[in-house]
Amino acid sequence: MRNSLAVIVLGFLILSCSGEVKENSANKYLLININVVDVVSGSIKPNMAILIDSATISKIGTIDALKGEVPENQQIDAAGKYAIPGLWDMHVHMEGKDLVVDNKALLPVFLAYGITTVRDCASDLGEQVLAWRDEINRGELIGPTIYTAGRKLEGKNSIWKDDLEIENEEELNQMLDKLDAYHVDFVKITENTLSGDLFLKSVKAAHGRGYRVSGHVPIDLTIEELVDAGFTSIEHASYLLRLGSDEHKIKQAVLNGSLSKSDAANRYIDQFDQEKAITAYEALGKKGYFVTPTLIGGRQLAFLEEDNHQQDDFLKYLTKRFTDNYAWRIGRMAGDTPEQKQKRKDTYRLIAKQLPYLQAAGVNIMAGSDAAALNTYVYPAASLIEELGIFQQSGLKPDQILRTATINGAKYFGVLDETSTIDEGKVADLVLLNDNPLEDINAVKNISAVIAKGQYFDRNELDAMLQQAAQTKLALDKERQD
Numbered sequence: 001m002r003n004s005l006a007v008i009v010l011g012f013l014i015l016s017c018s019g020e021v022k023e024n025s026a027n028k029y030l031l032i033n034i035n036v037v038d039v040v041s042g043s044i045k046p047n048m049a050i051l052i053d054s055a056t057i058s059k060i061g062t063i064d065a066l067k068g069e070v071p072e073n074q075q076i077d078a079a080g081k082y083a084i085p086g087l088w089d090m091h092v093h094m095e096g097k098d099l100v101v102d103n104k105a106l107l108p109v110f111l112a113y114g115i116t117t118v119r120d121c122a123s124d125l126g127e128q129v130l131a132w133r134d135e136i137n138r139g140e141l142i143g144p145t146i147y148t149a150g151r152k153l154e155g156k157n158s159i160w161k162d163d164l165e166i167e168n169e170e171e172l173n174q175m176l177d178k179l180d181a182y183h184v185d186f187v188k189i190t191e192n193t194l195s196g197d198l199f200l201k202s203v204k205a206a207h208g209r210g211y212r213v214s215g216h217v218p219i220d221l222t223i224e225e226l227v228d229a230g231f232t233s234i235e236h237a238s239y240l241l242r243l244g245s246d247e248h249k250i251k252q253a254v255l256n257g258s259l260s261k262s263d264a265a266n267r268y269i270d271q272f273d274q275e276k277a278i279t280a281y282e283a284l285g286k287k288g289y290f291v292t293p294t295l296i297g298g299r300q301l302a303f304l305e306e307d308n309h310q311q312d313d314f315l316k317y318l319t320k321r322f323t324d325n326y327a328w329r330i331g332r333m334a335g336d337t338p339e340q341k342q343k344r345k346d347t348y349r350l351i352a353k354q355l356p357y358l359q360a361a362g363v364n365i366m367a368g369s370d371a372a373a374l375n376t377y378v379y380p381a382a383s384l385i386e387e388l389g390i391f392q393q394s395g396l397k398p399d400q401i402l403r404t405a406t407i408n409g410a411k412y413f414g415v416l417d418e419t420s421t422i423d424e425g426k427v428a429d430l431v432l433l434n435d436n437p438l439e440d441i442n443a444v445k446n447i448s449a450v451i452a453k454g455q456y457f458d459r460n461e462l463d464a465m466l467q468q469a470a471q472t473k474l475a476l477d478k479e480r481q482d
Ligand SMILES: [Zn+2]
Pocket: 091, 092, 093, 121, 370
């Protein structure tokens, strides 16, 4: 990995005496003959040249216009390749206090899968992830650009480990002070033991401090209340099914005790009215609202019995200690009746069916995998690619899908001016594909090279990263055997 092109190029410059070469070309290289995919318009500019200067897309133009920028040995012929912006996985968790080295070894794997940015949605490793974020930003560690919530807000004694647990406004403010000190990129809130009332106060307080706020939707709040309070995105499209019912009525029934929380959850699915939901999606779309569907996790659980995961290729990167966590969710589902199993499949299909409606309504769909050690068979990096495949099966068009995994993430964080499209002046995060992704999104599986903040990794270097991750897994498993 160390002998990547940027470093080789440096050697050339020392030898090069060509007067045509402009100064400071040490960190410059030119991609030529490349098909540039414009994810905004969903079109392709063929036979272009892209000048990368350090971490930036410096110029885009015809080969004739740009070939004088660098000597020939700093030009990379990308004939037949398609350049897309680096992919964003907008929902991952790097978790497990006993899985620090395991997670760290997976960071380059994200790059090898074309994922140059991830949004970490909080975990018990929050402080570690913040440190990795900064190390990657300083160029000390190879991995995707990380945006992270650090640790999330919850109620007391939640099922999740190491949350920032609160039970009143004073504790809420203390924990927000802590998140300020962490310099988190957004605030994540979940509802396992947090009351709707304090959840809503948390959204308002975090929003008031200027944070983007994301998370789950408590059963004793409505989506409308959350959106009005400054909740930036809903994580998991399962919650959107509530928009197919009278949310206020069901919420009131939960609050006055006439409906249990689990009965309320069932009612949202059983009484789902598609037309009603579409109307509500349109209201969200008008606001330019953000949703991260995270379908792959629900799919894996719904089809646990049908799928045999024992031969999954990705297992070669995951330590035994990592995959031992998978038993937790399998155990929680062990007593499911045939009816419950069928309902799991039906619910998954109903949620997946919402995607084209959300898209048509103008909601910003963000591709996110929810990859996590606790999320059974939702593999880091690989599951984002599977998620994109599900989007296509659900009826989204390839250009729409590309936007969910590129510009929509940048829009969420307000950084679209700086990154996530192939335009001059933007961060040089690119993936070169062998096939046209506008014809079939599965083209993202066939990667020729990845450019992360200007650093060029060819196929061999990407394979070396993957091999390194596989070796680390074997070494860790061995070391822990005794
Ligand atoms: Zn999650």
